Amino acid sequence: MSEERIVLIDERGLRVDGRKPDELRPLKIEVGVLANANGSAYIEQGKSKLLVAVYGPRELHPKHLALPDRALLRCRYHMAPFSVEERKSPAPSRREIELSKVIREALEPAILLDRFPRTAIDVFIEVLEADGGTRCAAVTAASVALADAGIPMRDLVVACAVGKVDGQIVVDLCDLEDKYGEVDMPVAYMPSKGVVTLLQMDGILTREEFEKAFKMALEACEKIYQVQKDALRRKFGGVQEESVEEVSGDK
């Protein structure tokens, strides 16, 4: 490692990619991009790009995994070999297995799993390009894909990372800030419920710094929540009234 220090925040107080400390990267969410999945979403957060597919509820195989009182949620977080600078082996790494579990646990409290006992809901997350914050983008996109699949949920789950870079608390870290910054703290949150479903941190924050960072994360989540809702409204927006009148009087 070279001794040269990377400047993460310049003299004007701007970050490596020119953002202000509390500014998010440009965010784009598209719903229903895959024809063969029950629900799907594509997310672009800065240079991070992910594709999420949801299948289910469907019959569970192998059968012995079935839970008698609720559906089994299975997640696979996977990075494409071309998603990072140096080719990544396509085999699931230790990190990917762990992230799969972490993402599953962030989504589980939101989904009404008890409505589909003995079935499986499968979530496949494919990272096409990684530039930091992929686990957060994965949670954000997965909850949109689950909603697209028509799976009942308490609320959408939104995730966003906060961290400390060059002594400053910043929101939505990119890859460089994640690697060379002091702290990275991903937070997943259900905005309408006010429930945090994921909170991780590597690095050290003082109590005051943590409180500031946590508040910033929740504020960022609220912003991303709006983007999620807009994406879903765009997909299902063409829905109008007359049809429902006829639908409600069926049979």
Place this chain on the structure above:
Amino acid sequence: MTVHVDRRKLVLPGELLAEGRFEAGPNTYREGDKIYSAVVGLAEIKNKVVSVIALKGCYIPKVGDVVIGVITDYSPTSWQVDINSPYTATLQVVDALPRPIDPAKENIRKYFDVGDVIVGEVIVFDKTRNPMLTTKGKGYGKLTGGRLLEISPTKVPRLIGRRGSMINMIKKELGCQVIVGQNGRVWISAKNSKYEDIAVKVVRKVEMEAQIPGLTERVRKMIKEEKSRIESGS
């Protein structure tokens, strides 16, 4: 007693629908006295029941539903039936044949074989065990000939229409037989295979445009156009 959404408005998961003495209907959930939407759909409030009409989703069996299934397996006394749902259905010999048979002497494959399409009714389902079907009843049993389509189960009410308005219109205009299963399978059979083609197109159109107003009239017009095209063409 407050209602927070307009009727038939698009709602998203977690959206507050109503507060107070309401009943939580399908696709909603309750927390205290508040009722929230659980899916993306259209809010509906009727007789104090707050519900959401889902726009997507799988078929969950309900007792009394007419379903179209495909036989996937058989045992000496029962068949396994794929009903386009997370739960496979079982059809027992006693629920299918008018008289008991001796499984030691007779092979039930001669009645329904793997790959056969059947129409039946759900008689038992409680989520702890897989659903059971019956094919005893008028119009139930094996379907031969015709075509089998699959549409989204959430679009089935639209294809049937209010008191069967849509489906009866299609049957009348095309003079064909149509069976719509609640599980999203549609079986169509007509004497003239060209009319079958039209019926297939019509069902696809209904699925695509389920949410756009004035559908019944547009479908009627489409059938007329297609029919005149066939008559002038052939």
